[in-house]
Amino acid sequence: MPFIANTDEQRRQMLAEIWLTMERLFSDIPKKFQCSRLNLPQGLTEQEVRETLAALAGKNSIDLTLFLGGGFYDHFIPAAVYSIISRSEFYTAYTPYQPEVSQGTLQAIYEYQSMICRLTDMQVANASLYDGGTAMYEAMMMALRTTGRNKVIIDTSVNPIYRVMIESYTRNLGIEHVQTQCATGQVNREQIMAKLDNETAAVILQNPNFFGCIDDFSDIAEAAHKKGALLIVSCYPISLGILKTPGAMGADIVTGEGQSLGLTMSFGGPYLGFMATKMEYVRKMPGRIIGRTVDRNGNKCFVMTLQAREQHIRREKATSNICSNEALCAMTALVYLALMGKEGLRQTAQLCADKASYAYSRLTAIPGVKPHFGAKWFFNEFVLDLPKDAADVIVKLIEKGFAAGFPLSRYYPDMKNSMLVCVTEKRTKQQIGMFAEALESVL
Amino acid sequence: MKLIFEKSMPGRRGVRTTQSDVPETINIKKEFLRAQPAEISQLSELDVVRHFTELSRRNFGVDTNFYPLGSCTMKYNPKVTERIASYPGFAHLHPLLPQLRGGGMLTQGALAVLYEMDLLLREITGMAGFTMQPLAGAHGELTGIMIMAAYHRDKKNKKTTVLIPDSAHGTNPASAAIAGYKVVPIASTDKGVMNIDALKKALNDEVAGLMLTCPNTLGLFDPNVKEICDLIHSVDGVTYCDGANFNAIVGKARPADFGFDIVHINLHKTFATPHGGGGPGAGPVGVRGKLVDYLPVSLVVKRDDGTYALEYDRPKSIGYIAPFYGNFAVILRAYVYILMLGKEGLVRVSENAVLNANYIRVKLRDYFEPAVDTICMHECVVSPSKKMLDSGVHALDVAKALIDRGFHPPTVYFPTTVKDAMMLEPTETESKETLDAFIEAMKDIAAISLKEPEKIKAAPVTTPVCRPDETAAVKNLDLACL
Numbered sequence: 001m002p003f004i005a006n007t008d009e010q011r012r013q014m015l016a017e018i019w020l021t022m023e024r025l026f027s028d029i030p031k032k033f034q035c036s037r038l039n040l041p042q043g044l045t046e047q048e049v050r051e052t053l054a055a056l057a058g059k060n061s062i063d064l065t066l067f068l069g070g071g072f073y074d075h076f077i078p079a080a081v082y083s084i085i086s087r088s089e090f091y092t093a094y095t096p097y098q099p100e101v102s103q104g105t106l107q108a109i110y111e112y113q114s115m116i117c118r119l120t121d122m123q124v125a126n127a128s129l130y131d132g133g134t135a136m137y138e139a140m141m142m143a144l145r146t147t148g149r150n151k152v153i154i155d156t157s158v159n160p161i162y163r164v165m166i167e168s169y170t171r172n173l174g175i176e177h178v179q180t181q182c183a184t185g186q187v188n189r190e191q192i193m194a195k196l197d198n199e200t201a202a203v204i205l206q207n208p209n210f211f212g213c214i215d216d217f218s219d220i221a222e223a224a225h226k227k228g229a230l231l232i233v234s235c236y237p238i239s240l241g242i243l244k245t246p247g248a249m250g251a252d253i254v255t256g257e258g259q260s261l262g263l264t265m266s267f268g269g270p271y272l273g274f275m276a277t278k279m280e281y282v283r284k285m286p287g288r289i290i291g292r293t294v295d296r297n298g299n300k301c302f303v304m305t306l307q308a309r310e311q312h313i314r315r316e317k318a319t320s321n322i323c324s325n326e327a328l329c330a331m332t333a334l335v336y337l338a339l340m341g342k343e344g345l346r347q348t349a350q351l352c353a354d355k356a357s358y359a360y361s362r363l364t365a366i367p368g369v370k371p372h373f374g375a376k377w378f379f380n381e382f383v384l385d386l387p388k389d390a391a392d393v394i395v396k397l398i399e400k401g402f403a404a405g406f407p408l409s410r411y412y413p414d415m416k417n418s419m420l421v422c423v424t425e426k427r428t429k430q431q432i433g434m435f436a437e438a439l440e441s442v443l
Numbered sequence: 444m445k446l447i448f449e450k451s452m453p454g455r456r457g458v459r460t461t462q463s464d465v466p467e468t469i470n471i472k473k474e475f476l477r478a479q480p481a482e483i484s485q486l487s488e489l490d491v492v493r494h495f496t497e498l499s500r501r502n503f504g505v506d507t508n509f510y511p512l513g514s515c516t517m518k519y520n521p522k523v524t525e526r527i528a529s530y531p532g533f534a535h536l537h538p539l540l541p542q543l544r545g546g547g548m549l550t551q552g553a554l555a556v557l558y559e560m561d562l563l564l565r566e567i568t569g570m571a572g573f574t575m576q577p578l579a580g581a582h583g584e585l586t587g588i589m590i591m592a593a594y595h596r597d598k599k600n601k602k603t604t605v606l607i608p609d610s611a612h613g614t615n616p617a618s619a620a621i622a623g624y625k626v627v628p629i630a631s632t633d634k635g636v637m638n639i640d641a642l643k644k645a646l647n648d649e650v651a652g653l654m655l656t657c658p659n660t661l662g663l664f665d666p667n668v669k670e671i672c673d674l675i676h677s678v679d680g681v682t683y684c685d686g687a688n689f690n691a692i693v694g695k696a697r698p699a700d701f702g703f704d705i706v707h708i709n710l711h712k713t714f715a716t717p718h719g720g721g722g723p724g725a726g727p728v729g730v731r732g733k734l735v736d737y738l739p740v741s742l743v744v745k746r747d748d749g750t751y752a753l754e755y756d757r758p759k760s761i762g763y764i765a766p767f768y769g770n771f772a773v774i775l776r777a778y779v780y781i782l783m784l785g786k787e788g789l790v791r792v793s794e795n796a797v798l799n800a801n802y803i804r805v806k807l808r809d810y811f812e813p814a815v816d817t818i819c820m821h822e823c824v825v826s827p828s829k830k831m832l833d834s835g836v837h838a839l840d841v842a843k844a845l846i847d848r849g850f851h852p853p854t855v856y857f858p859t860t861v862k863d864a865m866m867l868e869p870t871e872t873e874s875k876e877t878l879d880a881f882i883e884a885m886k887d888i889a890a891i892s893l894k895e896p897e898k899i900k901a902a903p904v905t906t907p908v909c910r911p912d913e914t915a916a917v918k919n920l921d922l923a924c925l
Contacts, residue, residue: 001791002783003519003715005874006798014798014875018805025797025818026695028664033700038566043785046523053779057532059552061540070539071766078458080488084495086525092504094515094718098842098852100906103444104502105720108495111447114923119481124922127721130578133766141621161766168739168762169585172592172623214475244477257766266528267553268538268767269578270723282922288721293916301908305916311581311617312857316626321617324579324711328719338447338491339457342483347460350468358465377472391544398543406539429464 002043060267065431067359068403069381069422071132071159071210072268073260075238075348076426078339081262085332095288095324099303106302109290109327112334119240119337120254121247122276126287128330129322132257133162135273136204136234137169138286138320139253142277143202143230145319146284150176151199153192157182157209158234160411185213185373185383193223200229202253207235207246211420212356212381213373214243221250237261237274237333239379241349253277262336263329272329283309286320351425352380355432359423362436368443372418381422383408383415387443390419396442402435444501444907447494448924451484457491501907502720503851509877511803513822513854513866514612514660516690516712521783524716524776533775538767547752554751557768558743560727560778567781567789568686568706569699570729574738575769580687582764583707583726584618584654586739589761590705590730591652591681592622593737597759600679602651608637610661610858615654615685624651631860635661635815637671646674652681657698658688660858660866661814662800662822672702681705681734689713690796690870691821694789704731713792714777725773739764795871796821799878803867806882810889814861822868824861828889836892836899838863841885843902843910848884 006014015021026034044052066074085091089104096102096109109127116125129135140152154163156179167177176199180191187205196203203224208214221231230252235243238260246254258272259265277285283306291305311318340348360382364371372383386393390407397404405422408415423432486494503510510517528534532552541547547554561573577583588605595602605619609628616626627645632638636659653675658664665671672682684703690713698706710716711724718724730738736759744754753768784792797820804813804823811831814824827836842852842865854866869878892899903909 001788003521004788004791004795004871005877006795006871010875011795011798014802018802020801020805020818022794022798025794025801028666028818028820029692029696030666030669033669033696035695035697035700038694038786038789040563040566040786040789041782043788044782046783049779049782050523050527052782053527053775054530054532056552056555057527057530059555060532060536061549062531062535064540064549066537068537068539068543072538074535074537076461078488080457080492082529084492087496087499088506088520089499089502089504091717091719092506092517092520093502093720094510094512094517095721097512097854098503098846099911100843100846100903100908101503101851102501102720103906103908104498104500107444107446107501108498109720110923114446114448114925115483117923117925118483121477123925130582130723131766133763134578134582161763164763165766168589168764171762172589172596214471216474240477240481242471242476244475245481248477264534264772265537266534267536267550267771269765269770270773271766271770279920282920289922291916292921293912293919295908295912296910297908299908301911303911303913303916305913305920305922311613313613314617315613316616316620318613318617318620321581321585321614321621322579323581323612323614324709324718324722324724326578326719326723327721328717329723331720334447335491335495337483338486338494339488340483341455341457341485342480343456343485344458344460345483346480351460351463353469353471354463354465354467357467357469361467377475379471395544398545398549403537403540403543407543410542425461432465 064401064403066403067405067421067423067435070406070420071257072265073424074426075260075424077262080339081332081335084335085328090331091328096304099301103301106290108331108334110292110302112330113290115334115337116274116276119237120276121245122254123279124282125274125276126285126289128326129273129275129287130326131271131273132234132255133165135255135275136162137166139232139255139275140166140202140204142253142284142286143232146281147201147228149199149201152202152204153178153180153195153200154204155180155182155187157187157211158204158206159210185211186215192220196223196227196229198227200227202230202232204232207233208239208379211383212378214377214379216244217249238349241345243379258333261333263332270326270329272326272333284319287322288325348425355427356380356423359432362432363439366436366440380424381420384419384421386417386419388417390417393442397438400438402438444497446924447484450486450490450494453485455485455487457486457488508849509873509881510851511853511867511869512851513868514687516868516870518715518870519872520715520717521780524779527779528772528776541753551751554743556775556778558745558751560774563781564708564727564729567693568729569697570706571732572735572738573727573729575727575774576739576765577707577726577728578765578770579722579724580707580709580726581614581618583728584614585622586728586764587683587705587707588619588622590734590737593761594681594734595651603649605651606645606653610659610860611656612687619654635663636665639667642671642674646678648678650678650680652683654683654685656685656687658691658820661824662819664820668701687712688821691793693793695793699731704734710773710777715780716773716776723770723773725770737761792871799869799871799873802878803869803882807885810886822866824864824866826861826863826865831889831892834892834896836896838865840899841865841888844888844899845884846903847905850881850884
């Protein structure tokens with residue numbers, strides 16, 4: 001039997017040594033509930049299962065040239081990332097409950113927390129949450145707890161996938177959600193300022209926002225703080241290679257999806273939710289936190305800390321129910337950042353912006369194709385208005401080998417002809433040129 | 444050992460970025476740019492590889508040696524599942540592709556995996572439908588409680604409380620609370636199972652449901668489980684099975700048959716996906732027929748022509764709990780594992796897991812104090828003997844002494860209902876030889892504890908650090924190197 005060590009002879013021997021039978025071992029399960037045999041297939045050998053799964057993998061289209069982003073990106077991943085995180089001392093370990101045999105994981109997560117802080121200009125980060133959406137939800141709950149208030153303001157330029165997740169999570173909780181309507185590509189300042197009051201726990205924004213547009217939320221941070229509310233900013237970590245940081249804007253809680261930091265897209269996961277905040281809020285933060293301390297002999301070392309916030313100690317009074325997180329993905333992000341380094345990250349972000357800008361010029365030069373928003377302030381994604389239904393155009397471009405973008409009508413019903421286009425550093429000038437030609441040919 | 448930031452050398456590079464091939468450099472308005480580049484360490488590729496290789500040597504995984512961490516099911520993680528998860532057809536698949544018109548046809552292989560996994564888990568648990576979306580066990584719990592809430596909302600039931608035994612994992616009460624319910628703990632009997640009288644006393648029309656870990660955290664299968672579920676159903680409550688310990692009964696018995704309405708399965712425990720130093724996991728949730736309509740959006744369906752599609756039109760659904768279809772690469776690994784074991788193999792899993800746990804339990808009986816001296820399932824809970832405690836040796840000391848003998852310690856101080864608890868879960872992938880070596884180490888620790896307890900209190904002596912000061916960590920918070 002695969003992966004089971006003991007032979008039948010050893011089983012008999014062990015049962016004899018402890019004076020028990022297999023039947024006795026399961027005797028607490030009432031007989032009528034013991035199933036005789038499940039209707040499952042016979043086991044496959046490694047050779048068979050690899051062939052079967054290779055055939056299934058072959059039914060997925062990965063040969064399309066991707067201009068599809070929407071918060072999930074096709075970035076270059078150095079080979080050393082995979083090679084390092086494949087070390088089984090890391091990936092076959094569990095939560096570092098025993099620090100003496102987990103200094104590897106613990107130090108790596110401490111370094112990851114430090115990297116996230118340096119990237120976002122915040123003071124403290126946790127050891128990871130599931131994904132960008134659950135991180136935003138946790139940040140919202142944290143703001144409610146911190147302020148003791150019950151109202152949140154969220155702009156429609158925040159990733160709609162995250163907005164629907166937040167709606168689902170809070171359906172039983174009676175939280176007041178106020179949605180402000182993004183109209184110009186930048187957040188709707190007028191509406192946000194009008195809705196901000198002494199009942200508001202948080203304003204939730206995203207930069208670059210779902211439409212790719214960039215902004216500076218410093219004024220909103222100031223206005224929120226005047227009313228005693230917190231500013232939550234979700235961000236795209238690669239963009240922080242060049243863009244103004246949420247910390248510099250005065251954000252109180254920063255979250256985001258860390259997939260772009262060396263994680264494969266893998267059809268939706270596992271990904272990485274990151275969260276960082278100011279030191280004053282650390283005790284309200286959900287999730288595991290690693291701290292540096294000294295051991296019995298005065299050696300510097302690392303431990304899980306501030307555990308009094310967590311479910312295994314506080315049970316129903318915990319800051320969150322999270323237990324298993326995305327530690328290996330956090331480690332992947334750390335290794336990616338370490339390999340890219342200060343200059344590599346900056347250059348990658350600049351390349352994304354440059355190539356997107358070039359694609360924007362090429363695509364908006366096509367007759368009938370117009371930028372949806374007036375201003376050209378975007379990072380590596382932008383919205384194009386097409387002369388016809390964007391979803392139809394995208395179908396035609398798939399036939400030509402391009403995943404052209406995301407049809408915005410899926411979440412914004414009045415944007416039927418709009419398409420969100422993404423360009424990462426992996427796209428070449430030639431690919432962008434061919435894409436422009438293909439788009440022109442199907443309009 | 445130095446932090447990665449302390450090894451940084453200005454100007455050193457790990458990766459050379461490709462030269463720009465586009466004619467322009469975009470000048471973003473200065474107010475939108477960061478003042479200084481982020482202070483990421485500057486190292487060569489070799490520096491980075493050596494740094495992490497050195498860190499890896501300060502870590503203990505299942506591949507290192509026996510890792511009997513109770514309630515975590517640290518079984519061997521087959522290498523083939525890693526290989527398959529890295530197939531480009533899976534690893535490089537963009538999650539938004541199926542949301543394009545007709546895009547489902549671009550991801551038929553991935554959708555097939557999700558659909559087939561749903562069918563397998565239905566058969567294994569007896570449930571009527573699964574969502575693959577929950578990203579961990581606790582996330583599955585929250586999803587399950589949200590389904591419970593949606594059911595009551597739909598039936599216009601006024602329900603406010605969730606009953607949870609005092610021996611439950613902390614995630615249970617935390618999940619119920621953040622979904623908006625009041626938690627009512629139920630005491631266990633001295634035999635370690637649910638106190639039916641206490642349950643009956645707590646039962647009223649306010650009860651939305653019960654969360655029960657089955658088998659429980661003492662490694663016991665509650666023989667009254669059907670009666671317990673019936674009681675909850677008598678007030679139109681919903682029964683939730685925390686499947687964290689499913690490895691004990693996989694292939695042998697099915698939660699739906701005992702009367703559970705909802706179950707979550709930890710794929711990273713029962714179905715052998717790696718724990719990754721704390722995650723990622725996956726916690727698919729299965730429900731009975733009356734609750735299928737409430738499962739999250741989307742679900743994979745098979746059309747008449749044999750193709751797979753995502754179904755979004757689910758008006759009664761609790762909505763979106765994850766951005767896409769769950770931790771796909773984790774689900775994929777677990778799918779491969781189930782395919783390889785097949786129906787014969789799965790039964791062998793639980794049989795050997797339970798046998799290994801009982802083998803340890805019986806062999807240690809004369810040296811350590813069993814929490815409950817009865818047949819256990821996949822794990823057993825013991826405490827240091829009275830004599831050991833009298834000489835000052837506690838569960839933590841035994842744990843540290845095990846490290847010096849080459850083993851990962853068991854879970855200590857959980858369940859909280861047992862004093863000085865040590866929770867041992869060997870799993871089925873360990874051999875008799877390994878168990879014997881472990882048992883000898885435990886006996887050795889018990890013997891030394893009585894003669895030279897200071898030796899045990901000094902452990903571990905073979906690791907780079909020894910007993911970090913956790914109080915100082917909280918007092919002098921150092922949470923990042925800035």
